[in-house]
Amino acid sequence: MAHYTKHPVAAPPTAPERESTGHLLLRGYIILVLFATFAHSAVYNLLGEIGAAITLVAFLLSTLAIGIPMIARKRPNAFAWRRLPWAATGYTVLALISIAWSQWPGATIVTWVLLATVTVNALFIVHVLTWHEIVRALASAFKWILGLSLAMELWVALVVQTPILPNFFVRPEGEANAHWYWVRGNLLDGGRIQGIVGNSNLLAIICLFAIITFGVLFAARVRWRTTLALWTLLAAYFLLRAGSATAYACAAAAAVVLVVALLMRRAKTPGGRTRLYVVFIGGAVVVSALVWLLREPLFALLGRSADLTGRSDKIWDKVLERASQHPIFGNGFSSPWVPFDPAFDGWITDHGITVFHAHNMWLDVLLQLGVVGVIIMALAYLSLLWRSWFFAIDRPRWDLKADRSYSAITLLPSLFTIVLLVQGLTESTPIMLWGWMLLVLLSFKIKAVPLVGIGERERVIERGERARRVP
Structure with a gap:
């Protein structure tokens, strides 16, 4: 007969190992880096051109000061050198050597430092954080942007009660160009809002990234x-109030990719996946053709013109004209276009303001680095799209066991990638600042750690705490 005992065979439960103070500080620093990158326009509006440049250089020096001793202490081969995103690295090198033939060498040097800063920070984040920690850091950065955007919109609408210019200057006497305003104070009157980033389109895309990140974490329990859920509602509200047609198109594309990925996960056989590929690729071709044929009524429904608010005749034609002068290697790197450089100052203007990018990332690359740059950039994004897709739909497997559960985290790279690609049709942000950071970060992380939660540096439970190593 079995007897109850107060002395069980199993060891008593213990609390999970807590993260060290140093690692918590490191994560806090990375959240600050992500915030400054995604909300760089807010830093620019607050500190001006010089202040924003100093901020980026300070982050670069801080990252090098933290990262180099860390790699040296853990031995150099601890860094996954062989897993670097080589296409993105090649683009960075090509941008640097384009100084030799650049039509605007000063702008090339300045903007390449910006590109190098973002690249170094992205590689550093991949090296020191796990998949779960990266997603949590992104979520924290997005929460800060959303929270500060809400606070600033409320302050301008209720306290200032008039639009404000950069550096918190109140609107001067007389009418100023609305595009110069940092925040217009439209939160309570139904107009488009800009948030702390000072741009409705940028705020909308950040809100979409936030919704994806929060949703992935929610699914990861x-x-x-x-x-x-409350943060997701706030992001969705800001997405609607920003009124960005590009963000709506990105959201629709991400929703389709999410549905297809979930169906692919449920397919039992390779033949089932093949049928899904045929159906959805064929459907995508048909929908794309219909959108092109019906673009005028569709854009009118969204409150936009068929030429994408002047992009095709005002911007793209001029970009193609200048790109044709040096079609192979381009005119020289400059992302963004430096407005105070004579080559860009007043070249293309919108509402009296010098345009600082081509509003299409492929045309922008063609202008700067020619056909060679376009090929390298296409390889970088196609590589990320391919790897992120199978990262999302394939079961985690490293031995004979083939029935392990999927991780919700693996959906995030493919959703982010499709948003960047769709946005790149009307914006150039996917090739600079946070767009470039996401490209490098996701490409490097998928290559370095293709399985979530597997490996010495990926042994984490769903909440992100480090688990004890099993002997």
Whole structure:
């Protein structure tokens, strides 16, 4: 007969190992880097050109000061040199050597330092954080942007009660160009809002990234899911109030990719996946053709013109004309276009303001680095799209066991990638600042750690705490 005992065979339960203070500080620093990168326009509006440049250089020096001793202490081969995103690295090198033939060498040097800063920070984040920690850091940065955007919109609408210019200057006497304003104070009157980033289109895309990140964490069953749901509602509200047609198109594309990925996960056989590929690729071709044929009524429904608000005749034609002068290697790197450089100052203007990018990332690359740059950039994004897709739909497997559960985290790279690609049709942000950071970060992380939660540096539970190593 079995007897109850107060002395069980199993060891008593113990609390999970807590993260060290140094690692918590490191994560806090990375959240600050992500915030400054995604909300760089807010830093620019607050500190001006010189202040924003100093901020980026300070982050670069800080990252090098933290990262180099860390790699040296852990031995150099601890860094996944062989897993670097070589296409993105090649683009960075080509941008640097384009100084030799650049039509605007000063702008090339300045903007390449910006590109190098973002690249170094992205590589550093991949090296020191796990998949779960990266997603949580992104979520924290997005929460800060959303929270500060809400606070600033409320302050301008209720306290200042008039639009404000950069550096918190109140609107001067007389009418100023609305595009110069940092925040217009439209939160309570139904107009488009800009948030702390000072741009409706940029705020909308950040909100979409936030919704994807919060949704992935919610599906991963992290703690504080109710709070995550509230942040998601705030991001969705800002997305609607920003009124960005590009963001709506990106959201639709991400929703389709999410549905297809989930169906692919449920397919039992390779033949089932093949049928899904045929159906959805064929459907995508048909829908794309219909959108092109019906573009005028569709854009009118969204409150936009068929020429994408002047992009085709005002911007793209001039970009193609200048790109044709040096079609192979381009005119020289400059992302963004430096407005105070004589080559760009007043070249293309919109509402009296010098345009600082081509509003199409492929045309922008063609202008700067020619056909060679376009090929390298296409390889970088196609590589990321390919790897992220199978990262999302394939079961985690490293031995004979083939029935392990999927991780919600693996959906995030493919959703982010499709948003960047769709946005790149009307914007150039996917090739600079946070767009470039996401390209390098996701490409490097998928190559370095293709399985979530597997490996010495990926042994984490769903909440992100480091688990004890099993002997």
